[in-house]
Amino acid sequence: MTDFRNYKVPYEPSSEYSKSVAYFSMEFAIHQPLKIYSGGLGFLSGSHLRSAYELKQNLIGIGILWKYGYYDQSRNQDQTLKPEWYEKNNSFLVDTGIKFQVPVHSQPVWVKAWYLPPDTFKSAPLFLLSTDLPENDYLSQTITHKLYDSDTAAKIAQMIILGIGGAKLIDELNFNPEVYHLNEAHGVSSVFYLMKKLGKKEEVQKKLVFTTHTPEEAGNEKHDFYLCDKMSYFYGYSIDEVKALTGMSGDMFNHSLAALRFAHAANGVSKLHGEVSRRMWGEYENIPEIQSITNAQNWKYWADKQLYRFMEEADNEGFDDRKRYLKKRAFEIVADQTGKIFDPDVLTIVWARRFAAYKRPDLITHDFRKFEELVTNSEFPVQIIWAGKPYPMDYGAISVFNSLVHLSKRYKNVAVCTGYELTLSKRLKQASDIWLNNPRVPREASGTSGMTASMNGSVNFSTYDGWICEFAKHGENCFIVPQADYHNLSIQDQDQWDLNHLYEILQGEILPTYYKNKRQWRDIVQSGMTDVRFEFESNRMAKEYYELMYR
Structure with missing residues (x-):
């Protein structure tokens, strides 16, 4: 029986990979039956977890259990594209028994954690969060329904569940990772939770690393500061405090820039992308040098x-x-x-x-x-x-x-x-x-x-x-x-x-x-x-x- 209140990876980590890591990603493509991915970002994080398992790394994945996945692709009568959303069943996931609350739009939302054991698909341990619970009102239940919901407020709520919810889950597990790794900036709300926990930006920076996958500035998500604030994205910090912490001005909160300014190390996902990213972010102060680690598949x-x-x-x-x-x-x-x-x-x-x-x-x-x-x-x-x-x-x-x-x-x-x-x-x-x-x-x-x-x-x-x-x-x-x-x-x-x-x-x-x-x-x-x-x-x-x- 797994002890989820004092969680350790259920295998002996190899000595060169003993440092504990929590890897946050909005999507994971681990195996066909677990449909919680849309494309390349998920294929990448899925392969990463499979290799972490093969190398016996002390790493856990943190993601979201999307009730309807991304969407199912079927056809209209004339064979053109028809997006459909079906409820997914995942009987192979383990109920951790862990439930906790995360503030969304100033209201407490219940979050439950499910677990994919390493043996199931030969991947590092993966924890998946869901708000689809009877304790929540219908709107709160829908936060974890569709991957990349098209509604802006819903998408910010999803980022809160991944970031703040993921960081909180790690504390519930008593896992104490030495490294928090954000795969893309969807989980960057975690830094505000970690600020409350660790007290200083420097302490958060020591633990945080960030991987960017977007080679153009327009592709990096930005949301209105006031909307983020209203959604409780900043976990109790005021807009002025957030602007001081992130060095941002104006009306838009740039998720990737926040991740870069809170991370002590960052990387692009190919040599060329590393160069493009260094150029793209070069005019911004207080960001780490962006290295490159080329993506790969298992x-x-x-x-x-x-x-x-x-x-x-x-x-x-x-x-x-x-x-x-x-x-x-x-x-x-x-x-x-x-x-x-x-x-x-x-x-x-x-x-x-x-x-x-x-x-x-x-x-x-x-x-x-x-x-x-x-x-x-x-x-x-x-x-x-x-x-x-x-x-x-x-x-x-x-x-x-x-x-x-x-x-x-x-x-x-x-x-x-x-x-x-x-x-x-x-x-x-x-x-x-x-x-x-x-x-x-x-x-x-x-x-x-x-x-x-x-x-x-x-x-x-x-x-x-x-x-x-x-x-x-x-x-x-x-x-x-x-x-x-x-x-x-x-x-x-x-x-x-x-x-x-x-x-x-x-x-x-x-x-x-x-x-x-x-x-x-x-x-x-x-x-x-x-x-x-x-x-x-x-x-x-x-x-x-x-x-x-x-x-």
Whole structure:
């Protein structure tokens, strides 16, 4: 029986990782049955917890148990996107018996803690908070219903539950972490709780580290000081006191800036993102130097082990056969969803991740004449699959998704899949020969989907952004759209440059290699698999957090 009132991780922490850490994240993608994530941030924190478990680190995760998850992606009658919210059941979670109150909008709200034991999915211990309790009024119950609620006040309430609620839970557990690690700034309200507990900003700073994932200032959340105050976000501190503590002026409270000013160490999530962040925050005083620790994904969870075994045994026939089988199996899902039968011997391009404007999901369709030629080419045939979840209130992204659905109806070899979560993500990586990634440079902080694509025998084809800059050897382990002078190009010119080069490389290099030089193609695939294996594996990342951020 776990003693939740004097909690210790239920395994002997390794000596080099004995320092105790509480890791706060708004979302965790640990395994398909636990649907409390939306995209990259969750995939990252899920892999982090899996590696913390493998390395036996003295780390616990603090998150929220979203009753309806992010949303379930289904279809309207014409196959366009339909967001739906269903109640999630998680019978594998353990009731800790811990309940406590957190002030929200000057009213006490009851919070309950659930527990995911390490053995369940092979992850570090994870505590999840919920306000969905009969003791609360209906409005308070809904705080932990939907991840990233579109209502501003609800979102601030969610941040209070994660930050203040998470810090309070740690005291209820009597865990006493030496480090509080905020993964993105959603949990920064914890600093006001810690101020009351520790009495001095310097004492809070000694314990706090912060990871930023946002490469542009507009993407860093800001909320009106008076609204935050009214919502009890500052835990009893007045607006003037908060402004003095954070060095902010004006009407807007900047969550990331507060996190930076309360942390003694901070990091971006790729080398490029580290540079971009240092530039972006460079004019602000009293912030720590922003280091970089490149995001990574957990090999044990994501990789196809048989592909690796055939590669290591230099069994080319076995390797090709395995990749063909993985494609064929994944195409069953495509057939089930879309009624289209794909061919495992045809080059398959997949674009799948969160749908957001800067990621340009439909870029390849912008030159329709070239697109038409590509998908009707009989000498070098291709198949294209799209998948991903737009934010349910991002009507621009939803309309792009829907336009691709309508476009796909014209072709047997073009498909759009729904339900892009962990399981489909893995299957589509196995389905793909080319993992297409074309964000506008330099707007992708890290972007990790290509890492797990490589772990499943797919070749990255990407613009030069995020983690790719540390990985890419064009024509050897991936294909890269050459960089333009992005700072001096208009958005339209940048899109045009990237689009032209995308087609040049596809038609001039990728298709001829795939169809005419199987050996060279296999070498490129295997170089990617090798290069991703240790450098972009989350054990390396979890180790670096201890060495660079927690020491």
